[in-house]
Amino acid sequence: MNQIVKVGLIQMHAGTNVRENLNKALDRIKKLADKGAQIICLPELFSAEYFCQTEDKKFFELAEKIPGGPTIKALSKAAKENNAVIVTSVYEKDKTGKLYNTAICIDADGKFVGKYRKMHIPDDLEHYYGETFYFEKGNLGVKVFKTKYATIGALICWDQWFPEVARLAAAKGAEIIFYPTAIGFQLKDPLGINETERQAWQLIQRSHSIANNMFVVAVNHVGPENNLIFWGSSFVSDPYGRMIAEAPVNKEADLIAECDLGVIPQMRKDWPFLKNRRIKLR
Template sequence: MSQHVNVGLVQMSCTSNKQENLDKAVVKIREAAAGGAHVICLQELFTSLYFCDEEKYDNFSLAESIPGPSTEALSKVSAELNVVIIASLFEKRTQGIYHNTTAVLDADGAYLGKYRKMHIPDDPGFYEKFYFTPGDLGYKVFKTKYATIGVLICWDQWYPEAARITSLMGAEILFYPTAIGWAHTQDEGTNTEQYNAWQTIQRSHAVANGVHVVSVNRVGSEAGIRFWGGSFVANPFGTVLYQASHDHEEVKIVELDLAKTDSYRTHWPFMRDRRIDSYQQITKRFIDEE
């Protein structure tokens, strides 16, 4: 039997006005819902500019509690529209402890919980270790009205271990809210190579785990970075079902048939043939020869 779920991707640019960004996201959520979306994913840190391009203490004022003002506003929208909303936010946990966190709101507006980003980068233009404490909730799945979903965040998308564990926990779709882009000084060859690597690693998670992958990135130029958009959906064998542009805001609804997971996993039984008795060394930082 088929199990169809319509996922909505909201790829947008942001401003320095937090309320303006939230209001804009709500307009685009409504557009996705009007188009038939059941589960709608927003990009990473959608209520602000990507502030991690610099180490600036004033930026901590952008953080909020979760649940908090943004989740309360979005909860009303999700209940009104009967849609699941995946919302990436800057979380203030307590004084001096902040996280890069995604909240999940069910189709009746219920707050299902949150996932805190586990892998925190620190690169030129992406100084996230200055702001974010690594997640301590572990990997998470959320049983929504329409599907059991797994949520990972941006830098997590480079780690097959995160995708594997979340899939083993029962995720039927992996969602990746993202903020990634090119430095303005880079040449087109480097840009193409970087984007292809980013998409390829996530498509590989789809193949290895037999699940759909949905990645939602921002667009626009901010502080020397051109966020490359390119949001996409891959099926359980890595086929790209949809890919957004690199330059424009887009709202897209993609129909997924979650029943295909069983077919792919049966015909290409990677899950069956895992040698879990041989993987102990994966927990080491590096395996030195002796």
């Protein structure tokens, strides 16, 4: 039986003005919702340029409470007004002052559903991904969120390369995994290496779709931000690993993909990867 969910992807370039980035995102959320999008995903840390390319304490000021901070309040209002679930990543400061890169899920009624703190934190300032200066390792485990339209997982960027977290989300009931992302080319890299890495990035996530009988949605920054050129290429893959929607590599784009969740139960019977896995192997 068909169970179509329309997923919206906002591939955007982030400038230096946080308010302008947020307003641009809110405008595009409305436009996608007007076209029928029911679950809308924004890139990782969408409201600012990717600041982890240098170590500068001034960026700590971007962190906010979750929930309760200004970004969550604005997105909650947008979710309710547009009857759309919203997923993204926000810079979080907890009650003790610790800082996290945190995925959030807001339901279509505007209510905050929950959060996941990024577990895999790249420590590679040489290549402009110096995130350990800004974020603690996530301590909430893998989360799934039951929303109006689907049960979803929300992981973040570098988590994409680790199959075990996708598997855990699927085992907990996720029908779709969302990956808010910020990944791209270094200006000094040769073009061939860049393209090989971009294809590998898509391939590893498409494999998660197959291995876990589910949809995967990756939403990236795009364009130049300091020393990186983000490669866009946001996409949706179905449970066979097929690309059913893909954004350009070099410009902003809004996409809608129809995900038929009705195929998942039968696929998990036909290809029972979750049932047959042996979790105690060492």
